[in-house]
Amino acid sequence: MLQFILKRLLYAIPLLIGVSIIGFALMHLAPGGPLGVYTLNPTVSVQDIERIKVIYGLDQPTYIQYMRWAGNMLVGDWGNTFFGGRPVLIVILERVPATLLLAGLSLSIAILLGTGIGMLGAVQRYSIFDYLATTGAMFALSFPTFWFGLMAIFVFAVEMRWFPSGGMFELGEEGNVLDLLHHLVLPTVVLSLVIVATWSRYSRSGFLEVIGQDYIRTAHAKGLSNRLVITRHAFPNAAIPLIALLGVQMPFLFSGALVTETIFGWPGMGRLFVDALTMKEYPVLMGLMMFTAVFVIVGNLLADIGVAMVDPRIRLEG
Amino acid sequence: MGRSNKSGKTFTRRDFVKATGAAAGALTAATILPSRGNAAKADRIIIGHSQEPVQYNPLLYVNRGTENGPESAMFDALWDMNEKGQFVPNLATEVPSIENGRVSEDGKTWKIELKRDVKWHDDQPFTAKDVAFTYETIMDPKTAVRSRSGFDLIDGLKVVDDHNVEIVLKEPYTPFLWSWQEMHIVPMHILKDEPDINTSAFNSQPTGTGPFKFKSRTAGSHIVFERFEDYHRGAAKVKSLIQKTVPDTMVLYGQVKTGEVDYMMTSLPYDRWDEAAALPDRAFVELPLPWVQFIYFNCGKPQFADPKVRKALYMACEMQKSLDDIYLGRWKRTLSYLHTSHWAYNHDLKDETPNIELAAKMLDEAGWKVGADGIREKDGHKMKFTMSTTAGNTARQGCQALFQQNWKAIGVEMEINNMPGSVVWGEYTTKSQFDTLLVAWAPIVGMDPDYTARCHSQYIPAKHGQGSNYVQYENAEVDALLDKGAITVDRAERTKIYGEVQKILLDEVPFAPQGGVFGGFVMDKGLTGVKPNQYVTDSTWNIQDWSWS
Numbered sequence: 001m002l003q004f005i006l007k008r009l010l011y012a013i014p015l016l017i018g019v020s021i022i023g024f025a026l027m028h029l030a031p032g033g034p035l036g037v038y039t040l041n042p043t044v045s046v047q048d049i050e051r052i053k054v055i056y057g058l059d060q061p062t063y064i065q066y067m068r069w070a071g072n073m074l075v076g077d078w079g080n081t082f083f084g085g086r087p088v089l090i091v092i093l094e095r096v097p098a099t100l101l102l103a104g105l106s107l108s109i110a111i112l113l114g115t116g117i118g119m120l121g122a123v124q125r126y127s128i129f130d131y132l133a134t135t136g137a138m139f140a141l142s143f144p145t146f147w148f149g150l151m152a153i154f155v156f157a158v159e160m161r162w163f164p165s166g167g168m169f170e171l172g173e174e175g176n177v178l179d180l181l182h183h184l185v186l187p188t189v190v191l192s193l194v195i196v197a198t199w200s201r202y203s204r205s206g207f208l209e210v211i212g213q214d215y216i217r218t219a220h221a222k223g224l225s226n227r228l229v230i231t232r233h234a235f236p237n238a239a240i241p242l243i244a245l246l247g248v249q250m251p252f253l254f255s256g257a258l259v260t261e262t263i264f265g266w267p268g269m270g271r272l273f274v275d276a277l278t279m280k281e282y283p284v285l286m287g288l289m290m291f292t293a294v295f296v297i298v299g300n301l302l303a304d305i306g307v308a309m310v311d312p313r314i315r316l317e318g
Numbered sequence: 319m320g321r322s323n324k325s326g327k328t329f330t331r332r333d334f335v336k337a338t339g340a341a342a343g344a345l346t347a348a349t350i351l352p353s354r355g356n357a358a359k360a361d362r363i364i365i366g367h368s369q370e371p372v373q374y375n376p377l378l379y380v381n382r383g384t385e386n387g388p389e390s391a392m393f394d395a396l397w398d399m400n401e402k403g404q405f406v407p408n409l410a411t412e413v414p415s416i417e418n419g420r421v422s423e424d425g426k427t428w429k430i431e432l433k434r435d436v437k438w439h440d441d442q443p444f445t446a447k448d449v450a451f452t453y454e455t456i457m458d459p460k461t462a463v464r465s466r467s468g469f470d471l472i473d474g475l476k477v478v479d480d481h482n483v484e485i486v487l488k489e490p491y492t493p494f495l496w497s498w499q500e501m502h503i504v505p506m507h508i509l510k511d512e513p514d515i516n517t518s519a520f521n522s523q524p525t526g527t528g529p530f531k532f533k534s535r536t537a538g539s540h541i542v543f544e545r546f547e548d549y550h551r552g553a554a555k556v557k558s559l560i561q562k563t564v565p566d567t568m569v570l571y572g573q574v575k576t577g578e579v580d581y582m583m584t585s586l587p588y589d590r591w592d593e594a595a596a597l598p599d600r601a602f603v604e605l606p607l608p609w610v611q612f613i614y615f616n617c618g619k620p621q622f623a624d625p626k627v628r629k630a631l632y633m634a635c636e637m638q639k640s641l642d643d644i645y646l647g648r649w650k651r652t653l654s655y656l657h658t659s660h661w662a663y664n665h666d667l668k669d670e671t672p673n674i675e676l677a678a679k680m681l682d683e684a685g686w687k688v689g690a691d692g693i694r695e696k697d698g699h700k701m702k703f704t705m706s707t708t709a710g711n712t713a714r715q716g717c718q719a720l721f722q723q724n725w726k727a728i729g730v731e732m733e734i735n736n737m738p739g740s741v742v743w744g745e746y747t748t749k750s751q752f753d754t755l756l757v758a759w760a761p762i763v764g765m766d767p768d769y770t771a772r773c774h775s776q777y778i779p780a781k782h783g784q785g786s787n788y789v790q791y792e793n794a795e796v797d798a799l800l801d802k803g804a805i806t807v808d809r810a811e812r813t814k815i816y817g818e819v820q821k822i823l824l825d826e827v828p829f830a831p832q833g834g835v836f837g838g839f840v841m842d843k844g845l846t847g848v849k850p851n852q853y854v855t856d857s858t859w860n861i862q863d864w865s866w867s
Contacts (some may be wrong), residue, residue, distance in 0.1 A: 084373025267538025
């Protein structure tokens with residue numbers, strides 16, 4: 001097992017280098033650049049822009065810019081933002097907790113609920129519950145997240161005033177857990193909604209497939225109770241593809257939910273990404289990309305280990 | 319196995335469900351707290367923006383509007399521009415002029431006297447050295463300074479004593495006052511030892527002389543400023559100022575309605591203006607913003623080289639209709655690069671749009687005849703071109719569609735080619751690669767009518783590497799007028815000069831004016847001292863005077 005993990009981590013190194021090269025190249029190949037925003041300021045002249053270009057090193061050929069960036073990364077220097085000159089690592093890290101909290105909570109709730117709904121729907125196939133769950137999932141999937149977000153704010157924040165319309169804390173209440181929970185309710189519900197919908201569909205079809213297997217019929221024939229058949233025999237087998245899927249969803253915890261974060265003014269990584277993309281903040285974009293890449297790799301590794309633990313047929317060998 | 323479980327279990331599944339339900343209920347009850355009473359309201363003002371300021375160093379990059387907030391809260395300039403369009407002293411004792419003897423007769427020597435009782439937020443005294451340091455930092459090639467406009471005309475800046483500075487200009491330049499009004503003074507004692515100002519910690523935790531001190535920033539959420547008790551114009555009326563970031567404009571509007579934000583600094587969508595104006599306890603302000611929206615014609619392209627053609631294209635456009643239908647009549651028609659409410663606006667200009675027949679006739683006269691495919695052509699060139707602006711700006715797309723229709727009617731084919739902001743306003747604009755643009759721009763130096771950088775023939779960046787005459791317009795008469803205007807001090811005389819510039823520009827149409835941009839802002843009716851000011855981009859320019867009634 002340890003050998004397997006080490007080997008996978010070693011494989012990750014060329015992968016990360018490849019990702020960074022492709023990412024850097026694509027970013028620079030895309031037309032436009034960080035200095036476009038200056039043009040809209042009428043007091044900024046072309047001389048000013050040329051001067052700023054030299055200061056940021058943007059006048060250098062792309063490969064030299066990449067080597068500089070990569071060289072700094074190797075010694076742990078993530079660079080500084082173009083606008084304001086703040087260290088990129090700090091700019092990213094200060095957004096991590098907010099996204100981790102919102103995305104993590106939504107994902108956990110959604111997966112528990114989604115798996116439960118899918119399971120029940122599969123067991124009681126074509127029941128009223130199943131139809132309701134299917135229709136509900138279709139409904140949740142057909143409307144864009146921003147619509148749910150705006151409706152939730154309109155109904156529960158502006159009209160009924162039950163919940164705040166955005167942000168993480170009431171001003172002056174930073175660190176108050178109850179206040180944080182109060183602020184978490186709407187964005188979590190909105191974000192979970194879509195994940196529950198997709199997840200319930202995955203788990204429903206997963207269970208349906210497993211329930212039709214011979215060993216389930218055997219278990220029933222042995223005289224086991226329905227509940228035991230489901231929990232002991234069907235669940236672990238149906239969970240295998242779901243665990244793999246979960247691994248793929250891991251980076252979502254960090255890349256964040258762009259739309260939900262924007263609607264609810266949630267100070268997370270999703271918004272940082274949108275802002276950095278608008279301004280073409282290359283150092284921040286590269287930082288976010290590397291961050292996400294690392295978590296895709298780690299997420300998949302964890303998923304593989306998880307699957308191996310659930311499924312005795314799989315052995316992890318170095 | 320199941321049986322033994324059943325018999326031995328005292329905590330049944332039903333119990334579990336009950337307990338979970340109770341816990342969830344308690345949690346929900348605890349989190350649905352009634353809206354808190356705002357006891358602290360009298361002591362603080364919350365302003366809301368849809369964008370987040372990324373840095374607060376007044377010399378570096380500025381996202382106009384968003385970063386002006388922290389700047390005017392924490393820093394001071396030598397003088398300010400008030401809501402009547404007059405300069406008023408801030409760090410200086412007096413605004414220099416020839417009349418008060420602080421500007422020499424030839425307009426080249428400026429004597430600036432500084433107030434004596436001014437302190438930085440860390441209690442250090444503010445002196446003439448800070449002014450000199452600010453100037454030197456602006457001119458330092460290593461500083462990613464946002465603009466040197468005006469400062470590059472300084473021949474020498476001398477510190478006479480702790481409270482007097484003397485500046486000698488290479489040539490007289492009347493808008494020079496604006497250069498200093500736009501530039502806040504930074505502290506020498508903090509920044510002088512900084513190896514690289516572009517990455518200095520000062521940029522996110524600055525020290526200024528302004529009415530508020532930096533207290534804290536919560537990334538992506540808000541910034542808290544605290545009153546500076548020793549402020550030289552008297553301590554601010556409220557204890558703290560909070561600048562909040564609410565990315566979605568409609569959510570921000572919701573927050574100003576619920577009282578979570580006191581002043582919404584981002585302009586409200588036009589279709590909400592009537593509703594906002596009728597809100598109880600909320601004041602709604604319509605304000606001309608510095609921008610005027612234009613169609614930019616690239617005079618370097620064969621289709622647009624002839625002024626007559628540009629004029630004809632302009633005449634075909636239903637300008638007023640575009641403002642009425644797309645901007646719901648909120649924007650006001652203007653015929654120059656200034657708002658009609660600007661002191662230098664030429665009121666003799668006449669709106670000749672739309673006049674399709676005349677436009678078609680003018681194109682015929684200019685030699686552009688309708689070809690077999692219905693599109694005009696001359697000397698092998700087709701009257702076909704693209705128009706670009708920021709992709710996703712639906713209002714501008716509406717204008718483009720209208721102009722496209724207008725031009726189609728006279729045998730002109732325009733193709734819409736919109737791109738992301740960072741693309742269209744990059745080298746595509748600055749190197750004059752476009753055919754036409756739809757763009758809103760403010761005057762060059764504050765709200766001064768000087769327009770040298772935009773239409774003087776020596777300021778074409780594609781040819782001379784300087785300026786922002788992206789349309790590549792060349793007219794010797796305009797050059798001479800602009801040169802004269804920049805050194806003329808008398809306002810009546812300047813009105814005449816710039817009136818003439820506006821007349822020629824409307825005759826030759828290097829850029830076709832569409833409308834003056836207006837914004838709609840919502841604030842709590844209880845806020846007093848707020849002075850909407852069309853001459854500046856920072857709505858918080860007089861924040862020290864704001865309070866609750």
